Amino acid sequence: MSQIQLEPFTSVDFDQFIGWITSEKALIQFAGPTFHYPLTREQLEMHISSESREIFRVRHSTQNCIIGHAEMVVNKRNESARLALILIGDPNMRGKGLGKELIRELLSLGFNKMNLHRLELNVYDFNQSAIACYQQAGFRIEGILRENQRVGNQFWSTIVMSILKNEWESQL
DSSP states (O other): OOSEEEEEOOGGGHHHHHHHOOSHHHHHHHHGGGSOSSOOHHHHHHHHTOTTEEEEEEEETTTTEEEEEEEEEEETTTTEEEEEEEEEOOGGGTTSSHHHHHHHHHHHIIIIISOOSEEEEEEETTOHHHHHHHHHTTOEEEEEEEEEEEETTEEEEEEEEEEEHHHHHHTO
């Protein structure tokens, strides 16, 4: 049984969410160019109004507390979605395998409940723990967007990963 439950993300969650973002680097690593630092309630209000986004707060079911965030940007026409803004925000909950459970819940939602054909995501190339987590879930690397994100005086590269429904089903 999963320790992770996905629930709708609402304005009630804004302050906790903003509290998890402690620097511009952290915001860019988590959200890419989606937001600008410092993150504000106004940015989040505009963000949650998007109809193509399924936005979730992540509840730890046994401890009954909110520990993270995740989104799916759905393209119904192509039966696909991009997983985005995936975060175990509570630092005390990191390194416990909850990210893997969160990814499994998102895959189940996308493939079982939404009957999607493909799920994809972007991750910065230095985030090796996230890349390993996604690969363990069955995601494959499709390509690298070299030095596509400027952060201060650095350029970060983005890895594009995806999984198809039949690939996911073959590992069940």
